[in-house]
Structure formats: structure tokens, C-alpha cells
Amino acid sequence: MKTKLQVGLNNLLQGAIDLRPGQRVLLVQENPKFGWYDSQLPKALREFAIDQLEAVVEVLEVEEPSNSAHPQLEQMLKQQHWDWIIFLARIGDQDRFEVNHHGPGKLMTYTRTLEQLQSGLGTVPxxxxxxxxxxxxxxxxxxxxxxxxxxxxxxxxxxxxxxxxxxxxxxSVVRFPxxxxxxxxxxxxxxxxxxxxxxxxxxxxxxxxxxxxxxxxxxxxxxxxxxxxxxxxxxxxxxxxxxxxxxxxxxxxxxxxxxxxxxxxxxxxxxxxxxxxxxxxxxxxxxxxxxxxxxxxxxxxxxxxxxxxxxxxxxxxxxxxxxxxxxxxxxxxxxxxxxxxxxxxxxxx
Incomplete structure (x- = not known):
């Protein structure tokens, strides 16, 4: 029987974006020192994506949002081999109303902690x-x-x-939930x-x-x-x-x-x-x-x-x-x- 965490992770990665084996994911995680996202959720998400779904995951930690582009993120996006960009970071919201959306899929995650992902907020299909x-x-x-x-x-x-x-x-991005x-x-x-x-x-x-x-x-x-x-x-x-x-x-x-x-x-x-x-x-x-x-x-x-x-x-x-x-x-x-x-x-x- 699946744990609530497994249900939440599966709901996020397969229910929301149908992540498949071999797909490449850039996981953008906000530094937990700002108090919005915890440190446990990105670790659990990465492990589940790799171990259970056989995806390829790279992680980029970012600071709090600003009004200028994030140089390292922009550089990584230019590599053009990502299937999904998953944001556990507020900067994922800054382009969410962009109409002309090109490139990899984007997932903005509003379950910011393991506790939230395991609650009804993350487990309702x-x-x-x-x-x-x-x-x-x-x-x-x-x-x-x-x-x-x-x-x-x-x-x-x-x-x-x-x-x-x-x-x-x-x-223009997938929002979870x-x-x-x-x-x-x-x-x-x-x-x-x-x-x-x-x-x-x-x-x-x-x-x-x-x-x-x-x-x-x-x-x-x-x-x-x-x-x-x-x-x-x-x-x-x-x-x-x-x-x-x-x-x-x-x-x-x-x-x-x-x-x-x-x-x-x-x-x-x-x-x-x-x-x-x-x-x-x-x-x-x-x-x-x-x-x-x-x-x-x-x-x-x-x-x-x-x-x-x-x-x-x-x-x-x-x-x-x-x-x-x-x-x-x-x-x-x-x-x-x-x-x-x-x-x-x-x-x-």
C-alpha cells in the first residue's frame, strides 16, 4: 500500500505531467532559508523521479525572486535538452501568464512542504x-x-x-495543484x-x-x-x-x-x-x-x-x-x- 507521500509524489509527477522514463528534468529549488519551500520536498521529489520513474534529474538551487533574469537558469535553459522544468521556487510564477509558450514543459508547484504534499492538497487526484x-x-x-x-x-x-x-x-504552465x-x-x-x-x-x-x-x-x-x-x-x-x-x-x-x-x-x-x-x-x-x-x-x-x-x-x-x-x-x-x-x-x- 502506498504511503501518503508516495501518493502525493505520484500525483505530482505522473498525474500532473505524466513524467516518463528517460525524460530529462531540471528541478529548480528555492533556497529553504527564505522559508517558502522546505529542504525535504525537493530531495523526496528527486529520489522518486529517479528511482521510481527512471527520469534524469538535475538540480539548480536559486535565491528569492528578483526583477532580472537568473543567469545560471537562463544558461541551463539554453541547453535545450529538457523535457520538463519543475519549479519548487517562486520564480516559476513570474512567467506564468506568458501566452507564447515554447520550449520544455513547466510545472509550478504550490505544495511547498512534505506536509502539504501528503495532505489533501497534494493527494487529491x-x-x-x-x-x-x-x-x-x-x-x-x-x-x-x-x-x-x-x-x-x-x-x-x-x-x-x-x-x-x-x-x-x-x-501557460502546469500548476499543481x-x-x-x-x-x-x-x-x-x-x-x-x-x-x-x-x-x-x-x-x-x-x-x-x-x-x-x-x-x-x-x-x-x-x-x-x-x-x-x-x-x-x-x-x-x-x-x-x-x-x-x-x-x-x-x-x-x-x-x-x-x-x-x-x-x-x-x-x-x-x-x-x-x-x-x-x-x-x-x-x-x-x-x-x-x-x-x-x-x-x-x-x-x-x-x-x-x-x-x-x-x-x-x-x-x-x-x-x-x-x-x-x-x-x-x-x-x-x-x-x-x-x-x-x-x-x-x-x-
Whole structure:
């Protein structure tokens, strides 16, 4: 009988990318001193890929992300003999919205520790999560009117874009787990959005300070996909405006654009600490949780540079409730009920 670790590793390497004997893998691992990825996961992954799947694996350790290319990684990529680049490192997120994708396959891994890989986050079959993601995307694709609310003051309405799959940029790499819906363009959305806990980077670029702590939250007033004002205490409003302007000036981008948003899909997502302990890690972990709706702002491109999180969202499509208080209402849609029936592992979540 397989251990949970073996199930997780098999799910990652065969379920997500169908790694085969003889294929060459470049494993890009982030130095564990930064606290995002542990030292045990890359070792276990490498051993499993070599011993069990007979793949050829080389390892490159990298530092934390920067806004310039990694010279050694670029040099190794020029060798052009890789079948897969597996990222156990945040730099794998920096090119995830690239449309014209060439070269080896890329796998970005969000299970950052052995513990996470052995949990439901890593062991629920990848195919099950892809089926769930596809069903949710199709439901949005066939909707007309979307309404988003939350217990903290969110009240946002907009139109679902026709042919969403052709107009919204989804990621060009394989993500493990497949735990978010496709980004939905926000250009038709207007209303109020309550961002909880603070603002954090999207992972696209690096800037300092990376986060803005807002223990009381902040409300953004949005008009047709553009932030027109903020509501909250005067000190927080001033800090938020300064934060947006600073990031926008650094990268010469439009500060008030709301590019898109998506929902988390994986109930096994967990962050054991208070968000204020590390807003960056909290945001870039919990974006895969159904309890949060994740907004891409500051920059007219996905994923923008500043993200805001709506907590316990309710999402209604043409009068039918798809999400209620941070929970996916699978029984309200036949397509979701069908996926849940076919993949009983999803019900365990």
C-alpha cells in the first residue's frame, strides 16, 4: 500500500505531467532559508523521479525572486535538452501568464512542504481538480450576469465576457495543484470590494515594501474595472493610495486598473498563522482556497502587481448561487454534481 507521500509524489509527477522514463528534468529549488519551500520536498521529489520513474534529474538551487533574469537558469535553459522544468521556487510564477509558450514543459508547484504534499492538497487526484476547474470555468463561460458579495461589504456586479476561454489569459504552465478558476476580466465590473487583512504582491514582480498591512481591511470602489476611491479610516486610505502609486511609478503602469479576478478551488488549502504574521505568504497560499476571491490590480495585464482578497465570498450567476460564504455549491449546478459523483475524492474535502 502506498504511503501518503508516495501518493502525493505520484500525483505530482505522473498525474500532473505524466513524467516518463528517460525524460530529462531540471528541478529548480528555492533556497529553504527564505522559508517558502522546505529542504525535504525537493530531495523526496528527486529520489522518486529517479528511482521510481527512471527520469534524469538535475538540480539548480536559486535565491528569492528578483526583477532580472537568473543567469545560471537562463544558461541551463539554453541547453535545450529538457523535457520538463519543475519549479519548487517562486520564480516559476513570474512567467506564468506568458501566452507564447515554447520550449520544455513547466510545472509550478504550490505544495511547498512534505506536509502539504501528503495532505489533501497534494493527494487529491490532479485529474479530479482539473475536472472541477474545467466545470467551474464552463459555468462562468455560459453566464451573463455575475454578482459578488461578502460579509464585509463587498457588493460588485458585472457581465461575464463571452467566450471567456478566448479572452481571458490563463496560465501557460502546469500548476499543481490545479486549484483556481480561470481569471475573469474585470472591465465590466462596478461596485464595492472589501479587501481583507491587507494588500500583497501577485508574484509577478518584486518591490519593497511588498505588503501593506490593513488589519481593519479596506473597501475599494470600482467603476467599470477601475478603482475610483477607497473607503475606510483616513490613515489606511492614505497608506493604500501611496502604496498603489509607489508600485505603479516603479514599473510605469496604471495604478488603479483592476485587471481580473478568480476563485480558489481547493478546500484543503491551509495557512496555520495569522495573516498579519506574513501577509505575502498568507496571500500567496490562500489564493487557492474557496474561502477567498483573489483580485489582480495595479497594471492593465494579468496578474497585475497588487492583489486584494475577498473573504468568504458569495458569487451568484444569473440568480443561481455558485459560491456561498466561501463554499462551492456543487449541488446547484448539474455539471459540478456530475464531477463530484465521478470523483468521490472531492467529496472528502
Amino acid at each position: 490532479h485529474a479530479a481538480m482539473v475536472a472541477l476547474k474545467t466545470a467551474v470555468n464552463d459555468i462562468f463561460d455560459n453566464a451573463e450576469n455575475i454578482e459578488i458579495t461578502c460579509p464585509f461589504g463587498t457588493q460588485l456586479q458585472g457581465k461575464a465576457p463571452s467566450k471567456m476561454g478566448q479572452t481571458a489569459k490563463d496560465v 490545479a486549484a483556481v478558476s480561470q481569471p475573469i476580466p474585470a472591465s465590466t465590473f462596478s461596485g464595492r470590494v472589501a479587501f481583507r487583512h491587507g494588500l500583497a504582491p501577485t508574484g509577478s514582480k518584486v518591490y519593497s515594501p511588498a505588503c501593506l498591512s490593513l488589519p481593519e481591511g479596506i473597501v475599494a470602489v470600482i467603476e467599470q474595472g477601475v478603482i475610483s476611491s477607497f473607503e475606510g479610516n483616513d490613515k489606511d486610505i492614505g497608506a493604500v493610495q501611496d502604496h498603489y502609486r509607489q508600485v505603479a511609478e516603479q514599473f510605469n503602469i496604471e495604478p488603479w486598473i483592476v485587471d481580473s479576478w478568480h476563485l480558489g478551488l481547493h478546500p484543503a488549502t491551509a495557512f496555520p498563522l495569522d495573516p498579519q504574521v506574513d501577509l505575502d505568504r498568507w496571500s500567496n497560499t490562500m489564493f487557492t482556497s474557496p474561502r477567498y476571491l483573489h483580485f489582480h490590480t495595479c497594471g492593465a495585464y494579468p496578474p497585475g502587481e497588487i492583489c486584494g482578497m475577498v473573504e468568504d465570498p458569495t458569487v451568484t450567476l444569473d440568480g443561481a448561487v455558485l459560491w456561498k460564504d466561501g463554499h462551492l455549491m456543487a449541488t446547484n449546478f448539474k455539471a459540478l454534481a456530475k464531477v463530484a459523483h465521478y470523483w468521490p475524492e472531492l467529496n472528502l474535502l
